Amino acid sequence: MKKKLMCLALAVVIILTVAGCSDNASTDTGADAQEETVKIAVMAPLTGNLANIGEQFKQGVELKAKQVNDGGGVNGKKVEIAYFDDKGDAKEAANIAQLIVNDKDIVAVIGSYTSSVCFAATPIFDQVSLSMVTPSASNPDLIKDNKVMFKMWTGFDVYAPMIADLAITELNAKDIAVIYAYNDWGIGVKDYFVERANKLGGNIVAEEVVYDGDKDFKTQLTGIKAKNPDTLVILTYYAEGAVIVQQAKALGIDAQYVASGTFVEDQFLEMAGEYAEGMYVINEFVADDPRPSVKEFVDAYKEEFNGELPGNYQGNSYDALGAIVHAYENSGETREKVNEGLHNLKDYQGISGSLTFQGQEIIKPQVFVQLKDGEWSYYKESPVR
Amino acid sequence: MLIQQIVNGITLGSIYALMAIGYAMVFSLLELINFSHGQIFMLGAFLGLYTMRLISGNFIVILGVAVVLTALAGICVERIAVSPLRKKGAPKVSSLITTLSMGIIIENLVLVICGSRFQGFKPPFEVKYFDIYGIRISSLEIVIIALALSLMVVISLFMYKTKYGMAIRGCSQDIETTSLMGVNVNIFIAATFGVGSMLAAAAGILIGYYYNFVEPSMGAIVGMKGFTASVLGGRGMISGGVLGGFVLGILESLGTMVFTAQYRDTIAFTVLILILLFKPDGLLGKRRDK
Amino acid sequence: MDKTKKFIKKYFLQMLGLIIILVPVISGNSYYYQVATMCGIYCLFTISVNLVTGFTGQLTLGQVAFYAIGAYASTILAMNLSVPVLLAMVLGGLIAAVFGLLIGFPALRLSGVYLGIATLGFAEIVRQASLIWIDLTRGPLGIPGIPRPGIFGYVIDSGFDYFVLILVILTLVYIAVDRLTKSKVGLVFLSIREDETAAESIGINIAFYKVLAFVISAFIAGIAGAFMAHFITYISPSNFTSAESFLVLSMYVLGGPASLPGSIGGAVVLTVASEALRFLQGYRQIFYGVLLITIILFKPDGISGILKINKITAGLPKKLEELNLSSKEGEN
DSSP, X not given: OHHHHHHHHHHHHHHHHHHHHTTOOBOOSSOOSSSOEEEEEEEXXXXXXXXXXXXXXXXXXXXXXXXXHHTTOBTTBEEEEEEEEOTTOXXXXXXXXXXXXXXXXXXXXXXXXXXXXXXXXXXXXXXXXXXXXXXXXXXXXXXXXXXXXXEOSOOHHHHHHHHHIIIIIITOOOEEEEEEESSHHHHHHHHHHHHHHHHTTOEEEEEEEXXXXXXXXXXXXXHHHHTOOSEEEEESOHHHHHHHHHHHHHHTOOOEEEEOGGGOSHHHHHHHGGGSTTOEEEESOOTTOSOHHHHXXXXXXXXXXXXXXXXXXXXXXXXXXXXXXXHHHHXXXXXXXXXXXXXXXXXXXXXXXXXXXXXTEEOOOOEEEEEETTEEEEEEEOOOO | OHHHHHHHHHHHHHHHHHHHHHHHXXXXXXXXXXXXXXXXXXXXXXXXXXXXXXTXXXXXXXXXXXXXXXXXXXXXXXXIIIHHHHHHTOOHHHHHHHHHHHHHHHHHHHHHHHOSSOXXXXXXXXXXXEEETXXXXXXXXXXXXXXXXXXXXXXXXXXXXXXXXXXXXXXXHOHHHHHHTTOOHXXXXXXXXXXXXXXXXXXXXXXXXXXXXXXXXXXXXXXXXXXXXXXXXXXXXXXXXXXHHHHHHHHHHHHHHHHXXXXXXXXXXXXXXXXXXXXXXXXXXXXXXX | OHHHHHHHHHHHHHHHHHHHHHHHHHHOXXXXXXXXXXXXXXXXXXXXXXXXXXXXXOOOSOTHHHHHHHHHHXXXXXXXXXXXXXXXXXXXXHHXXXXXXXXXXXXXXXXXXXXXXXXXXXXXXXXXXHHHOHHHHOGGGOXXXXXXXXXXXXXXXXXXXXXXXXXXXXXXXXXXXXXXXXXXXXXXXXXXHHOHHHHHHTTOOHHHHHHHHHHHHHHHHHXXXXXXXXXXXXXXXXXXXXXXXXXXXXXXXXXOTTOHHHHHHXXXXXXXXXXXXXXXXXXXXXXXXXXXXXXXXXXXXHHXXXXXXXXXXXXXXXXXXXXXXXXXXXXX
């Protein structure tokens, strides 16, 4: 009896795979199953440690999809989104990439969050000219050797030097301590920042490293305190950043904080807003941005999501879907045509202005943002590099 | 700078010590390692968070509720993953896998229910900072060390001065004889898990306050370090666990000063391997609590 | 019913193999090839765990360390030293085997749970090293663009090609390990697992065989890791976490100790299930945990126990004595 059950179970699992695999995604943008649709995949960490990021991608995409569909769709067809959970894992990414490739209706992909997932997926997408627009990954190597990866978030080779400008030219920093995340993003940002800072005559007195998920930075901060900096540049994700500013206060460090745009998150304010008052960051946009295109986006987002404020991930995934739809409309409806359309994307009106893909990445104007009275607020536009 | 680091080390060390006691108690009783202990620690922190949100911000209430609920969770682990194997006489390795699995289940349940975000967890009292001879210490750190030490004293008193404590120690010496003497061994084994989980819950809440947040994966590494501490001090001994905890905390802090912060976790694992290889009975050397 | 049972018991492996081979080939679907190839990689990985834990009784919880070493070694050889990929994979396995030697010796001092923990610690140290040693491994940036295998000028880059390659490797390894475990060496392994003292008392050099088990299993795990690197074409330290060790542990437990068909079964079922059960999303890990506990509590011999295809271990020391092994210590 038991053995029969076992074999039965095995057979069921196999049948499940064969049947289940061909139709694995969930869709929810009000598109009718009967109608022809424009199917776009979203590949993101929807569960696991990075699930809250995946959620933000989803929000941005959903808002844009809704707006497009309410406006009559694309070429008369509604946008349909298929979500795929990569859990931030490269191995899963490869499997999912194959799943997506085999769904012939999918014309483009939005995703993913981490560079490692993107690296695993791009060779597979490259073979079939399936475009992948990432709202967040920043590794410069991603766009080498393939024709399908498009980076939505302006590369750190562009904004990291701007952080140096912000600190030294705007805020008159003299003795600068840098604390940065030990991952492919943080190391890159730090290198470009230091290079520019040195050119501008800044004095880097300390460079300390923190690990993702690590919570104790007393050692690094004690070392930094000993060097007596007037400015502390924090190049980490917001979770570590929140702990850093608290522990810095605990240790009695008194310096001007300058950081990267990863801190513009409600959660950061919740966790450590009071400790970071007066901090300046570089970002692509901010809620009280004077630019009308930003205001429009922020208002639409607040209306859709109960007054919440959108962040970079929502903004970039919103623009990613917009860019794909634009390419579909103007260049053609096949994967190759969409790919061509993205390569040739010029002056597309995104949230923060006119977007053009140059060599598969976009250079957007950046703004300086200040943490004032517990809120992130617009300071001024960054001088364009 | 050196003294400052040692102070950091003592604070973390008291947390490791609380965890180590839990491992030691279970080991001395059953000669097995409870691999879900780290996740129990995390569960305690989350229960504290939700108590604060849903019931009351009072520290005593938070501690009390979280500790009791976590103890229940610990007992569940024992009932599901440990006692069936003990009754079957299964090899010790099997309970390693089952407790490990329970840990994964707990972590993922919390992940699914509460989400992966870091959740803010502020202490219910205002934190003040003191500067003593150039060393900065906060009232929170003092509370952590004091509370941890008091819990250790309470546990020791419990184990050595009360009937129940003696019964548990009797079980750890010789389960058969003790049960023959009419003691319901099962209850005491479950109680041991419960007590260990209470300490872990307290440690979880304290760590949550220390860093101002909790998140589902916070248990895994602390669990490993707590275990390292118990092995370092001397497996199966409460006093060993305490000693090991503080020693590990200080070693770690000093180590990050010498080798840079990159090596914080590597230090703990290296210590573990070295101790297992060269002095498996730990610093205190003896086998069991007497 | 009895006939069916017997049939399944006898041909379990072949049936499974047939399904795994036919499904992708008939459908031509590259996704199925992908999953099937991953099955192959995990079969190798699980066999390596089974060899040292199931057959020889040495608990290893950190097998991912050798997997990682094989992956990085092969990648660095192929990219920095222009070693042909297939050769680099073999060398990667050998380098992992050397580390197996390093682990094997301390293993002699430890046993049971403590050995498992030490291997866990070792795996963590390997992962930290891959993060910190940027010059060698590029740390958290990972290594993209890993070259694909080629043979006589033909580049292996389609789903079908990779699948054929992993099948070839798996078949070779399976046959080799099968022969090994059915040989005198295999008997020694089993006797070490069953009763170390008894085995030692009849003159067997326990130390040699324990280390041997580690070395061979490390080699296999290394090959699996190297293959994965050249298949996904990107590796980074995040591929080699303890979650991966737990996954392989689950496959080993599901398959059952000391049973090669069991390991194949465990690896295939869990790899396929993890794809088929995508809809479980966040509950997937919970499912694995519950599965493991259920197996250990109710069917500790896993698939091999259910299908009664595990090794006979009664009367081992006697058998060994009969084979007169003690005088042939250095022989392999």
